Amino acid sequence: MIRTIDEVEQRLREQRYIGDRALATSIFLALKLQKPLFIEGEAGVGKTEAAKVMADVLGARLIRLQCYEGIDLAHAVYEWNYPRQLLHIRLMGEGEDRRTAEREIFSSEFLLRRPLLDAIDNDDAIAPVLLIDEIDRSDEEFEAFLLELLSDFQVSIPEIGTIKAKQVPFVVITSNRTREVHDALKRRCLYHWIDYPDLDKEVEIVRARAPEAADGLAREVAALVQGLRGMELYKVPGVAETLDWARSLAALGATRIDTGLVAATMGAALKYQEDLERVRGEVPALVEKARGA
Amino acid sequence: MRSRRWSRKQEVPDPVDLLPRLGAFARLLHDAGVEAGPRRLTDATRALGYIDLAQQNDFRSALRSVFVGRKEDIPIFEAAFDIFWAPPDPRVTAGMIPGRSRSLPLSPERAKAWAAALGMNRSAMDREQETRDYAASSSGYSADELLRQKDFDEMTWQETEQVRRLLAETPWRVAERRTRRLRPARSGRIDLRRSARHAIRSSGELMRLFHRRPRVRRRPVVLICDVSGSMERYSRLLMIFAHAIARREDLEAFVFSTRLTRITRLLRQRDLDLALDRVSKGVHDFSGGTRIGDALGEFNRRWARRVLGHGAIVIIVSDGWDRGDPEHLTAELKHLRRSAHRLIWLNPLLGSEGYQPLTRGMAAALPHCDDFLAAHNVQALEDLGRLLASLDSRRTRP
Numbered sequence: 001m002i003r004t005i006d007e008v009e010q011r012l013r014e015q016r017y018i019g020d021r022a023l024a025t026s027i028f029l030a031l032k033l034q035k036p037l038f039i040e041g042e043a044g045v046g047k048t049e050a051a052k053v054m055a056d057v058l059g060a061r062l063i064r065l066q067c068y069e070g071i072d073l074a075h076a077v078y079e080w081n082y083p084r085q086l087l088h089i090r091l092m093g094e095g096e097d098r099r100t101a102e103r104e105i106f107s108s109e110f111l112l113r114r115p116l117l118d119a120i121d122n123d124d125a126i127a128p129v130l131l132i133d134e135i136d137r138s139d140e141e142f143e144a145f146l147l148e149l150l151s152d153f154q155v156s157i158p159e160i161g162t163i164k165a166k167q168v169p170f171v172v173i174t175s176n177r178t179r180e181v182h183d184a185l186k187r188r189c190l191y192h193w194i195d196y197p198d199l200d201k202e203v204e205i206v207r208a209r210a211p212e213a214a215d216g217l218a219r220e221v222a223a224l225v226q227g228l229r230g231m232e233l234y235k236v237p238g239v240a241e242t243l244d245w246a247r248s249l250a251a252l253g254a255t256r257i258d259t260g261l262v263a264a265t266m267g268a269a270l271k272y273q274e275d276l277e278r279v280r281g282e283v284p285a286l287v288e289k290a291r292g293a
Numbered sequence: 294m295r296s297r298r299w300s301r302k303q304e305v306p307d308p309v310d311l312l313p314r315l316g317a318f319a320r321l322l323h324d325a326g327v328e329a330g331p332r333r334l335t336d337a338t339r340a341l342g343y344i345d346l347a348q349q350n351d352f353r354s355a356l357r358s359v360f361v362g363r364k365e366d367i368p369i370f371e372a373a374f375d376i377f378w379a380p381p382d383p384r385v386t387a388g389m390i391p392g393r394s395r396s397l398p399l400s401p402e403r404a405k406a407w408a409a410a411l412g413m414n415r416s417a418m419d420r421e422q423e424t425r426d427y428a429a430s431s432s433g434y435s436a437d438e439l440l441r442q443k444d445f446d447e448m449t450w451q452e453t454e455q456v457r458r459l460l461a462e463t464p465w466r467v468a469e470r471r472t473r474r475l476r477p478a479r480s481g482r483i484d485l486r487r488s489a490r491h492a493i494r495s496s497g498e499l500m501r502l503f504h505r506r507p508r509v510r511r512r513p514v515v516l517i518c519d520v521s522g523s524m525e526r527y528s529r530l531l532m533i534f535a536h537a538i539a540r541r542e543d544l545e546a547f548v549f550s551t552r553l554t555r556i557t558r559l560l561r562q563r564d565l566d567l568a569l570d571r572v573s574k575g576v577h578d579f580s581g582g583t584r585i586g587d588a589l590g591e592f593n594r595r596w597a598r599r600v601l602g603h604g605a606i607v608i609i610v611s612d613g614w615d616r617g618d619p620e621h622l623t624a625e626l627k628h629l630r631r632s633a634h635r636l637i638w639l640n641p642l643l644g645s646e647g648y649q650p651l652t653r654g655m656a657a658a659l660p661h662c663d664d665f666l667a668a669h670n671v672q673a674l675e676d677l678g679r680l681l682a683s684l685d686s687r688r689t690r691p
Contacts, residue, residue, distance in 0.1 A: 005344065005351055025344070025354035032343045033336060040364060069603075070473030074486065082489035089497040105493065139474060177364070178602050186362040187332055193364050234594055234628070274628065 002031060008057075016208040017046070017053040018201060019194075026192040027054065036150050036171035038186055041194035043176050044238020046205075050194075051131040051172035058170065061128040065115040067138035073145065077155055079112045080105075106159035120155055120165040127167040136175040143185050150188050197239065199226050199293065205239055206246050213246040214255040221246045223293035224257065225269060227286045228279065237269040244268045257291065259284050311346075312338065318377050319360070321407070325373060327366045333359055352378075376407050441671040444644060445530045453530060457565065459671055460537040468684035469509040470604045470634070481506035512604050512634060513543040514681070517592060519611035520576065521550040521583035527641045527668070528579065529569070531610055534674055536560050536568050545600040548572075549588035550581035555596065585615045585654055586622035593628050606681065607633040610668060612642045615654030622654055626661040635684055638662040639677065644669030 002008055008031075009024040027050075030037035039047045055062035065076060085105040092101040104110075113121075119130040135143070149155060153165040173189060175181055197205060199222055206218040213221065225242045237245075245268040254261055263283050270276050279286070315337055319329040337359045344351045353374055361370050440455055448456070477484065487503035516535055520528040528548075535546045539560040546556045554576045562568035573579065589609075601607070607629060615622060630636045638658060642648050644667040659665060664680065667673040 021350060022354040022357070025351050026358040029340045029343060029355055029358060033339055035336070038362075068473070070475070072474065079486070080490070082486065082493070085493050086489060086497055089493060102493075139472065141474065177599050179599065180363070183328060183362060187328065187330075190336075190358040191361050191363075192358055193361070193367060232590065232594060274624070 002028065002057075004028070011057040012053060015053045015056050017049065018197075018205045018208055019046075019050065020197075020201070023050070023192055023194065026190055030190050031170060033190070034168045036173055036189040038173045038175070038181075038189035038191050039194060040175045040177055040191070042196070042236065042238055044240035045194045045196060046239055047174040047194060048131065048133055051129060051133075051174070054170060054172065055129040058126060058129060060126045060170070061122075061124055062131060063115050063119045063128050063169070064131045064133060066133050067135050067142070069137060069139055071138050071142050075114060076142070076145075077114050077116045078157060079114065080159075081110045081112050085110050108160065111157075111160075116149060117155055117163070119169045119171075120149075120153055121163045124167075128169050130169040130171045132171065132173045134176060135173050135181055136178045140182065143182050147182075147185050147188065150185070196229060196236075199223060202226065202239065202242060206242060210243050210246045210250065213250040217249060217255055217257065218246055219293065220257045220290045221249065223290035224262065224286055226293075227289055228269060231279065231282070233270070233275045233278065234272045235270070235275060241269040257287055259287050262287050311341065315341075318356075318373070321373050321377055322360055322370065325369050327360060327369055327373075328362060329360055373407070376403050379403070441675070443671075444669050445641065446526045446669065448530075453533070456530060456671055457533050457537075460534055460674070461540075461565075463537065463675060463678060465538050465678055466682045467511045467514055467606065468682060470512050471507040472510050472603075474508045475505040476508045478504050478506035480504050510603075511543060512606050512684070513545065513600070513602075514538065515600055515605050515607045515633075516544060516546045517553075517588070517607065517609045518546065518548045519550070519583060519585065519588075519609075520548045520579050521614070522580045523583065523612055523614045524610075524641070525580045527610075531668070532569055532572055533565065536565050545596075545605075547592060547596070548576055548579075549585075549591075550578040550583060551587075552578060553588045553591045553595075554578075582616055583611070583614055583654075584617040585611055585613070585658075586617040586619075586625050589622065589625035589629055593625055593632075597629070597632050601632045604634040606635045606637065606684065608637045608639060608677075609662075610639040610641075611654075612640055613652045613655030613658060615652070617654075619653045619657035623657045623661065626658055630661050630663075635663050636661070637664040637666065637677070637680070639666050639668035639673075641667070641669040643667035644673060 002011070005021070005024050005028045008028045009019075009021060012019050012024060012027075026037060029035075039050060041047050051064075052062055054060075088105050088110070089098070089101050092098045111117075115130070119128055122128060132146070135146075150171065153168050154162055156162045171189075196202075202222040202225070203219050206213060206222055207215070210218070222242055225237050225245070229236050245265065248265050248268045249257065249261060252261065252265070263280065266276060266279060266283075270279060316334060319334045319337070322329040337356055340355045340359055341352070344355050346352055356374065357367070357370055361367055437459065440452060440459065443452065445453075445456075475482075475484075477487065481504045484503040484505040487505075488499060488501070491501055491503065492499045516538070518524075518528070518531050518535065520531075524531075535544070535556075538544050539546065539557075540563070544557070544560070546560055548554055548556055556572050556575060559571040559575050560568050562571055626636070640655065643665070666677055666680070668677070
């Protein structure tokens with residue numbers, strides 16, 4: 001049981017997640033108010049990771065629902081196992097048996113449970129963490145459904161009835177803002193925007209998450225990415241890219257960066273041809289600046 | 294561990310009068326356009342019960358996570374917090390919140406700071422909303438036809454008012470695209486789920502097959518409008534046009550001169566005059582110089598990923614008078630075209646007789662646009678409307 005914001009901060013750190021005090025506050029309140037936490041931020045700043053780490057912190061199971069365009073109830077909540085139902089009903093003879101069978105096939109034994117139903121209806125000792133990832137990829141219809149689920153934490157299945165959560169799961173919703181999510185949904189959540197970390201924090205993150213990178217290397221790579229973020233790029237590298245880069249360089253046995261190494265491994269951080277072209281000429285200056293940081 | 298306390302001059306909010314203060318703070322946010330309804334106020338009250346009020350940072354973060362719902366609201370929230378929860382002021386209570394008749398516990402100084410934070414000036418806010426009354430003109434069909442063909446450039450104020458009516462009456466329709474969501478249909482792919490379900494009801498016999506098909510939706514439209522000096526004569530009508538589409542369609546709108554400003558939210562106002570008023574207040578470089586390449590570059594980097602999903606149609610409105618580097622413009626256009634379903638360039642000058650797209654910007658842009666159309670009168674805009682409605686669900690690019 002978590003009692004204070006300090007405790008959240010400390011437990012996140014123990015799980016090697018370097019967040020800031022404001023994020024810890026939002027998580028703490030989401031736990032206390034039993035409201036979903038809506039996390040937005042650019043790609044690769046650790047939104048999904050926050051949910052995964054919270055599962056470890058709480059000692060709870062992580063249930064993840066990856067959203068995509070066209071996701072519907074059959075993929076998100078439940079579906080009847082039709083082949084089994086058909087088989088079952090055909091194996092029964094005529095008459096009384098058959099009528100019993102028709103009742104039986106709409107019991108939970110024939111139900112395929114998808115992540116959202118699982119998050120609400122389970123026998124976990126500790127309420128699970130439900131991660132609804134990249135909700136901006138789903139469509140309005142799905143948002144409207146979530147609205148209902150997240151206010152009452154219940155699901156109705158016509159043949160069975162309403163299933164209400166015995167314990168409210170800790171819900172984390174993430175969005176990359178490829179579109180604006182409806183206000184009605186956000187209103188039911190607490191909101192947190194994760195920004196890119198500053199240099200010191202990013203160094204700390206690299207040390208915690210990519211310990212194979214030497215201390216000097218960690219600092220230089222972080223400084224390098226900070227430099228890239230100041231440039232006009234189509235796709236600005238996130239923290240995930242910093243970590244990939246640090247790991248790549250460590251794998252090459254590097255303990256410091258130099259122009260050649262950076263030019264050869266830039267693909268770890270930059271994912272657009274135009275961006276690579278743009279940065280190529282600036283590598284010596286960027287490296288020099290990062291080495292001085 | 295950071296644990297900044299309230300600065301010495303500031304007092305820890307007293308729990309007793311915290312509730313009414315919180316209500317006033319919510320109203321302040323509400324007036325600034327941040328959603329701060331009763332549900333959020335209740336959440337805020339509950340949230341404060343769990344934190345140590347003496348920790349100013351936690352107090353701030355708690356209110357932020359409750360009241361803020363999108364990144365754009367964060368600066369407004371921070372400004373409001375700084376002003377509202379600043380050290381007590383001896384002259385408190387008398388103040389009025391600018392532009393509102395309700396009084397809030399804001400001193401005149403704070404009200405001024407707040408107004409400045411919102412980028413407004415007092416006189417503009419104190420001004421009563423003028424109630425304009427235009428006599429509905431009784432122009433007949435032929436008059437409408439003449440109006441349709443008249444260049445925006447030559448119109449009188451009254452005529453623009455009539456155009457406004459014409460544009461509002463035009464049923465803007467945008468081509469559809471297939472979505473990944475399926476709906477029941479008479480033919481198409483077999484819907485196994487429904488068929489099986491039906492079979493179970495009929496004792497396991499597959500008596501009837503059901504079908505489903507992809508649902509279709511309108512494509513989103515993104516309008517990027519040049520409002521620089523050379524476009525000044527057209528910008529009012531283009532805004533009227535944008536407002537007319539915005540009311541019916543999923544429209545994202547941006548204007549640029551020296552920099553790019555998103556006006557989507559400003560246009561959502563139903564009343565056209567209010568919307569135009571908000572746009573002119575929200576855009577700070579109307580009639581400045583033009584750097585089309587820079588504006589498109591900013592769009593590509595900051596907005597493209599957010600607004601170009603779902604097969605959007607991009608419409609750029611500009612006369613192509615560009616002071617920037619044509620190569621830069623070409624590079625940005627190429628990038629934009631790759632992420633858009635269709636790239637349409639509207640040029641008001643195209644309607645004038647003998648016009649040749651010879652400006653450097655226009656010459657650079659032409660090969661990278663799917664369509665190049667006029668936009669100098671109502672008829673031209675209606676042609677655009679027909680094009681939008683006819684765009685096929687598949688790519689029809691050479």
